[in-house]
Amino acid sequence: GSVVGTRGSSGAGLPGRVAQSRRPVIVEDARAAPQLARGEPLLVELAACVAVPMTAHGGRLHGVLSVYARAPRPWREDEVQALVALGAMASAALSNAELYQRVAEEKERSDAILANIADGIVAVDREGRIVLWNAMAERITGVPASEALGRRVVEALQREIASDAPEEAGERQISIERGGKEIWLSLTEAVMRDSSGAVLGRIFAFRDVSGERAVEQLKSDFVATVSHELRTPLTSIYGFAETLRRSDIDFGEDDRATFLGYIASESERLIRIVDDLLTVARLEAGTLGLGVAPVEVRRIVSDVVERFAAGTNGSHEFVVDVPEGLQAAADPHRLTEVFHHLVDNAIKYSPRGGKVTLTGRRTADSVEIRVSDDGVGIPAGDEPRIFAKFYRGERGALAATEGTGVGLFVARGLLAAMNGRVWVESGEERGSTFVVELPVSNAV
Numbered sequence: 001g002s003v004v005g006t007r008g009s010s011g012a013g014l015p016g017r018v019a020q021s022r023r024p025v026i027v028e029d030a031r032a033a034p035q036l037a038r039g040e041p042l043l044v045e046l047a048a049c050v051a052v053p054m055t056a057h058g059g060r061l062h063g064v065l066s067v068y069a070r071a072p073r074p075w076r077e078d079e080v081q082a083l084v085a086l087g088a089m090a091s092a093a094l095s096n097a098e099l100y101q102r103v104a105e106e107k108e109r110s111d112a113i114l115a116n117i118a119d120g121i122v123a124v125d126r127e128g129r130i131v132l133w134n135a136m137a138e139r140i141t142g143v144p145a146s147e148a149l150g151r152r153v154v155e156a157l158q159r160e161i162a163s164d165a166p167e168e169a170g171e172r173q174i175s176i177e178r179g180g181k182e183i184w185l186s187l188t189e190a191v192m193r194d195s196s197g198a199v200l201g202r203i204f205a206f207r208d209v210s211g212e213r214a215v216e217q218l219k220s221d222f223v224a225t226v227s228h229e230l231r232t233p234l235t236s237i238y239g240f241a242e243t244l245r246r247s248d249i250d251f252g253e254d255d256r257a258t259f260l261g262y263i264a265s266e267s268e269r270l271i272r273i274v275d276d277l278l279t280v281a282r283l284e285a286g287t288l289g290l291g292v293a294p295v296e297v298r299r300i301v302s303d304v305v306e307r308f309a310a311g312t313n314g315s316h317e318f319v320v321d322v323p324e325g326l327q328a329a330a331d332p333h334r335l336t337e338v339f340h341h342l343v344d345n346a347i348k349y350s351p352r353g354g355k356v357t358l359t360g361r362r363t364a365d366s367v368e369i370r371v372s373d374d375g376v377g378i379p380a381g382d383e384p385r386i387f388a389k390f391y392r393g394e395r396g397a398l399a400a401t402e403g404t405g406v407g408l409f410v411a412r413g414l415l416a417a418m419n420g421r422v423w424v425e426s427g428e429e430r431g432s433t434f435v436v437e438l439p440v441s442n443a444v
């Protein structure tokens, strides 16, 4: 047993010969065949040997299996055959072990990939039963793997996602329900086949594109709204200008003044829309220039209210209740813009008129101004969204009010830039109250 574990070089001696020929080498008496025994340490003490290759079905050579005898002896054909068979079996066992090891490693690797991949991956077998449902599939669909595995996709997702012609389907968008909400998936699909081409199952990969879809929707809504909002004043400006240009009609001074008045006010509306959009761009680029100074809140608020009161023909009653001397640290022009949007909304969203109230007060460490109306109010579910860019509430749209959905976004952005805040207190059918909070000015 002293040679067990020593490394025989397979390039030399008997093993080398076996390795090269892949055939058994037989030594009946080492002393009678010194050229065979050369370089073979065991054949100094031992006299006879059979060495066979360890290889299965002509595959890789795993080694050489050698059997020795102390005294010289002939080797029977059946003994050699048995050894050859043993070598082949040992080799097959080793191949299997290696294969198993490789498969286990590969499985571990693909498990790690599937668990960390950003796509939901789902595989179904030939019968359509789910055999794979990775962590992202759980996250996206809200269905845990324990519930999905072994079932059909229709059962797990309440809808079929497979296509009739998966090979041509390409990337598709489909919707599913998660927690009562519709979410959109971008889905690709592939058919798995074995080497003979028989279908083994299908594999689906998908991403949650609900957010992107919502943004796309918002963008196209916005383009539609803005084009409409710009088109309306442009059309009247064009109409009045064309009318004034007519040489066949002699307009009196009064008519001219009226037409020019419309052209001026419609141009103003255009400028305001474009200014709002510019402010949005500046807020997002962070290039908004601010001149913060002590600001007399009552003056700003009264100016805004006066301007609107002149245009409403008495449909709304305005109440300003702001103590004199209440000063906030703010940019006066930007603060005017904020109240412009809030008062504009208060009027727009109370189409049956009513009272618009602005109250100001000093709190422990800030200035608080509330803008209240008696209008349509804001549905509870809408409150988190109304400050979003381009968001327009359905009531606004239903009431066919003008707007681009950026007013509150601009108001919140401007206030944030001035270290202030704005939020809404509203109940359905009892009007809305927007609360603005600003830092107190330290200047006396």
Ligand code: ADP
Residues within 6 Å of the ligand: 341, 345, 346, 349, 373, 375, 376, 377, 378, 386, 387, 391, 392, 393, 394, 395, 396, 397, 402, 403, 404, 405, 406, 407, 408, 409, 431, 432
């Ligand atoms: P716009 O008025 O152009 O739609 P805003 O950003 O100013 O855009 O307002 C967003 C949405 O918030 C409006 O479409 C409307 O649904 C809602 N909203 C804003 N102010 C009020 C208010 N005073 N009363 C009721 N709803 C309001």
